[in-house]
Each structure stands twice: as structure tokens, then as C-alpha cells.
Amino acid sequence: MEYRDFEYVLTIYQEKSLSKAAEKLYITQPALSIFLTRLETQLQTQLFERTKRGLVPTYAGQKYIEFARQSIALARSFDQELCEIQAERKGILRLGTSPHIGSIVLPEVLFSFQNRYPNIHLAITEGTSLTLEKLIDNNELDMALMHLPLLCEHAGYTRVSDDRYVIAMAKDNPLTRKAYSKPGFAHLFLDPALAAEQQFILAHPQQRVRQISDRILRHAGIVPKIRLETSSVQSALCFASNDLGITFAPESYIPLFNVQKELAYFYLEDKYEAFWTFCVVYPQNVTPSTPARFFLQETQRLFGR
Incomplete structure (x- = not known):
């Protein structure tokens, strides 16, 4: 069996269609x-069956797909080790x-990385957490910068830092009068359970920021009345500042965006799991190259807490 065979079968599996897989390949x-028929003949077994779902x-x-993934991971690990042995x-x-x-x-990280590895080309892919997880799962990325929780079955990760979430609302929302202080914290605290009758502005379900918001609401026992959904945290904060509803956001986002009117931000108690974890994700069965490990270490050094 050849590396190309593994790649072809994995692509058929991912696309669930010969025509789509052929286009991608x-x-x-x-x-x-012809390739698939020949391979199944050689193996004396059928690898795929046609269904309404493709x-x-x-x-x-x-079993073949599992073996193919492991083989590709081992081949890439060997290539990386060989490259390092040859001191390239x-x-x-x-x-x-x-x-x-x-x-x-x-x-921040690229400055030190490119000083250390000037001949390493960094190929950057931008996408949602769900897209990045699929690419990691298929060994199409060496690592990804994202937030927990992970849905990917074939990924490992290294934690970098935790970021608190805040609940944001217009300054004149009556709920603001129910906030309370705690020593050592920059913002007042508010119990999200008090917002059960409020309108909410949330991200789309596939976004990680929405998944954290859903977790908070679930712990608060709230089935939210969703007024608006938006893929932009900045838009959500702007809507909230105009009293169109309340929203959730990571605390580190507060200084990044300008909003039309001043917002009130409140921390939530730990029992609501109002935080997300920034981490570096990588394929579980692939040994990271030395440049990849350096990139990870620099990310931890500069952003870890």
C-alpha cells in the first residue's frame, strides 16, 4: 500500500462522494x-457502500481508514525527524x-519564531474552531490556536491560559442594580440566573464563543430568549450597548472594540464555568517538529498565565 492510496481513501471518506473527492484530489x-475498484480487488473486500447519505x-x-491515519501520522513524524537529523x-x-x-x-510570536527559523515558511489557515478541528483531525494542520472544548477525536492540546467571561448589558438595565462586589476583582459580579426573562444576543451555534455562552446559560437554568444572532462579538456588544439585549464575551475582548454607548460588564461566579481556555491543538499521534515545539513554547511564554 502506498501513501497515495491512504490519501485517496481518506478523501473519499471525508467527502462521501467520488466526484467531490476527485475534485479535491x-x-x-x-x-x-478505477483506483477504488482496484484497491478493493487487491484487498478482497469492500471498503465503501453507497447509501442515501453518500x-x-x-x-x-x-479499519482501513484508521490504519491510513496512523500510517500518515507515522510517515510525517519520520519526515520531521529525518529533517532534524540532517540539521536542516x-x-x-x-x-x-x-x-x-x-x-x-x-x-508577538512570529517575531521570535522567524528570528529563530528564518527559512521555515508559516502557512496560516484562518477559520472557525469547527473548521480547524476538522483539519487537525485529518492531519492537514501541524497545530492550531483555539479554545476549548474540543470535539476532535484525534487531537492533543497544550493549555496556554484561561480567560474569564463577562455578561454585558446597557448601563441603564435594571439588572445592574443587583450586582455586588468582591475584593480583588476589576468588575462587579452578577448572577446570570436573574436574567431569565431578558432578551439575549448570542453568536451562532457553531462558534466557540456561543458554546461557552450556552454552557453558562445551562448552568443558570435558562432557556434563552434569543433576539439576535451574530458572528461578530463587536456587533453583539454594540447591540447590547443600545439595549437590544444582553450578551456574553471574553474579558480580554473588552478593550478591543469600540461600542456606540457605554456598557456595563459583570463577572460571574465560578459555578457557571464562565471562562474559556486558550490552547495550542495538534494531531495526537504526530510528533511535533522542533520548530513547532518552539512555536508552542513561545506562545506559552508570551501569553501563558
Whole structure:
């Protein structure tokens, strides 16, 4: 079995369609169909069956896909080790990030990284957490900058820092009068359970910022009345400042955005799990290259807390 065979079968599995897989692999559909037929003949077993949901792996196909992933991971680890044995500092580091995290982290980390590895090309892919997890799962990225929780089955991660969430609302919202102080904290605290009858402005369900908001609401026993959904934290804060509803945001986002009117921000008690964890994610079975480990260490040094 060849590396190309593994790549072809994994692409068919991911796309669930010969035509879509062929397009992604830059080959013709007949050529991919001939390949699959020949491979199944060699193995004397069927790898995929056609269903209404597209091509679905058989039990043997699932085993082949698992073996293919492991083999690709081992091959890439060997290539990285061989490169380091030969003392070459040329290559590529495939990094994924959300646009927001990238805008904060990369300017700081890239300065020291490129000084250390001037001949390493950094290929940056921006996307949602869900997109980045899929790329990590398929070994298409070496690492990704993102937030927990992870849905990916084939990923490891290293924690960098935790960031508190705040609940944000217009300054004249009556709920602000129910806030209370705690020594040593920059903002007052507010019990989110008191907001059960409020209108909420939330991110879209596939966004990590929304998943953390949903977790807070779940702990507070609230089924939210959602007035607006937006992919932009800045838009959510602007809507909240105009008293269109209340929203949640990471504390570190507060100084980044200008809003039309002043907002009131409040911390939440720890029982609501009102925080998210910034981490560096990587394929679980691949040994990170030396440049990748350096990138991780610099991220921890500059942003860890």
C-alpha cells in the first residue's frame, strides 16, 4: 500500500462522494473510481457502500481508514525527524487560527519564531474552531490556536491560559442594580440566573464563543430568549450597548472594540464555568517538529498565565 492510496481513501471518506473527492484530489472521477475498484480487488473486500447519505465505509473500510491515519501520522513524524537529523531548518509549519486569536498572538510570536527559523515558511489557515478541528483531525494542520472544548477525536492540546467571561448589558438595565462586589476583582459580579426573562444576543451555534455562552446559560437554568444572532462579538456588544439585549464575551475582548454607548460588564461566579481556555491543538499521534515545539513554547511564554 502506498501513501497515495491512504490519501485517496481518506478523501473519499471525508467527502462521501467520488466526484467531490476527485475534485479535491485534482483527478478525474473515472480515475478515482478505477483506483477504488482496484484497491478493493487487491484487498478482497469492500471498503465503501453507497447509501442515501453518500459513500459510507464498511467495517473493513473503517479499519482501513484508521490504519491510513496512523500510517500518515507515522510517515510525517519520520519526515520531521529525518529533517532534524540532517540539521536542516527549511520547511513549512501549517498553522490554523481563528482571525481574532491570530491577530493577537501571531504578531508577538512570529517575531521570535522567524528570528529563530528564518527559512521555515508559516502557512496560516484562518477559520472557525469547527473548521480547524476538522483539519487537525485529518492531519492537514501541524497545530492550531483555539479554545476549548474540543470535539476532535484525534487531537492533543497544550493549555496556554484561561480567560474569564463577562455578561454585558446597557448601563441603564435594571439588572445592574443587583450586582455586588468582591475584593480583588476589576468588575462587579452578577448572577446570570436573574436574567431569565431578558432578551439575549448570542453568536451562532457553531462558534466557540456561543458554546461557552450556552454552557453558562445551562448552568443558570435558562432557556434563552434569543433576539439576535451574530458572528461578530463587536456587533453583539454594540447591540447590547443600545439595549437590544444582553450578551456574553471574553474579558480580554473588552478593550478591543469600540461600542456606540457605554456598557456595563459583570463577572460571574465560578459555578457557571464562565471562562474559556486558550490552547495550542495538534494531531495526537504526530510528533511535533522542533520548530513547532518552539512555536508552542513561545506562545506559552508570551501569553501563558
